[in-house]
Amino acid sequence: MPELPEVQTIATALTPRLVNRRIEAIPHLRSDMLQPQDSQFIRSVVGRQIIDLRRRAKRIVFQIDNSERFYIHLGMTGHLSVQPPAATILKHTHLIIDLDNHQQLRFVDPRRFGAIVWMGMNDHTDLGPEPLTLRPERLRAILLRTNRAIKTALLDQTLIAGIGNIYADEALFYAKIHPLNPACSLSVSQIQTLNRSIKLVLRRAISAGGSTIRDYVNADGDRGTFQMMHRVYERTDERCYLCKSVIVCIRVGGRSTHFCPKCQKNE
DNA sequence: GTCCATGTTCTTTA
DNA sequence: CTAAAGAACATGGA
Numbered sequence: 001m002p003e004l005p006e007v008q009t010i011a012t013a014l015t016p017r018l019v020n021r022r023i024e025a026i027p028h029l030r031s032d033m034l035q036p037q038d039s040q041f042i043r044s045v046v047g048r049q050i051i052d053l054r055r056r057a058k059r060i061v062f063q064i065d066n067s068e069r070f071y072i073h074l075g076m077t078g079h080l081s082v083q084p085p086a087a088t089i090l091k092h093t094h095l096i097i098d099l100d101n102h103q104q105l106r107f108v109d110p111r112r113f114g115a116i117v118w119m120g121m122n123d124h125t126d127l128g129p130e131p132l133t134l135r136p137e138r139l140r141a142i143l144l145r146t147n148r149a150i151k152t153a154l155l156d157q158t159l160i161a162g163i164g165n166i167y168a169d170e171a172l173f174y175a176k177i178h179p180l181n182p183a184c185s186l187s188v189s190q191i192q193t194l195n196r197s198i199k200l201v202l203r204r205a206i207s208a209g210g211s212t213i214r215d216y217v218n219a220d221g222d223r224g225t226f227q228m229m230h231r232v233y234e235r236t237d238e239r240c241y242l243c244k245s246v247i248v249c250i251r252v253g254g255r256s257t258h259f260c261p262k263c264q265k266n267e
Numbered sequence: 268g269t270c271c272a273t274g275t276t277c278t279t280t281a
Numbered sequence: 282c283t284a285a286a287g288a289a290c291a292t293g294g295a
Contacts, residue, residue, distance in 0.1 A: 111291050
């Protein structure tokens with residue numbers, strides 16, 4: 001369900017409900033959602049206070065009061081909410097954390113592509129930089145390293161972390177770049193434009209509370225509204241708002257890729 | 268029944 | 282050896 005703007009929206013909503021709360025117990029944990037499987041997750045967090053909650057890439061990172069951390073990744077269909085213990089336990093609930101204010105944090109994920117990852121004192125060594133603070137020179141250095149289609153490169157979390165299928169398509173449209181262009185073939189000015197486009201799209205989406213395409217809701221149960229502002233994503237066969245051409249959908253790297261064939265010319 | 272899905276990782280191929 | 286392409290994961294909705 002979530003890319004950077006959706007995860008940011010969820011983390012923002014959860015922060016006042018979780019920060020400074022103590023974890024009293026973990027009455028439910030589906031063990032195959034935990035990584036690594038043999039980690040001391042429960043033993044490590046029970047009795048600890050959550051002192052910080054923040055987004056890194058598409059991960060929601062919990063820091064506890066001895067500076068150890070764990071994160072939750074929502075995969076494609078994951079959902080987090082804070083509920084009273086009496087609330088109905090939905091199907092596909094994989095984690096319940098009892099808090100010290102008689103509330104529970106619950107993690108529901110039907111497709112189970114998400115995960116609960118114990119970090120301990122480790123860092124996120126497998127992720128590229130955050131796009132919202134990325135400098136164009138850094139983006140250029142990253143893109144020069146690969147021949148793959150720019151669309152595919154934007155989805156590679158080890159290159160740039162947080163962009164997913166919606167915002168890759170939207171950013172490429174804003175930058176007027178064809179999704180199949182090799183990443184290493186972009187000009188300096190195209191990369192500057194792309195960097196600005198990525199930030200613009202992500203900031204606007206965060207302001208709108210993310211995009212609700214199917215079932216995404218934030219931690220308060222609210223839907224995002226950025227799907228109203230999509231220029232190309234899921235607009236196949238509709239007209240481009242700029243040039244009135246028909247938006248097309250192709251497969252790139254196994255993912256649906258939407259673009260305007262007139263505004264986004266192949267080089 | 269078919270196809271598709273806001274994601275990642277493992278395997279296969281070149 | 283490396284990089285890239287493809288399959289796999291699991292569930293539900295159209």
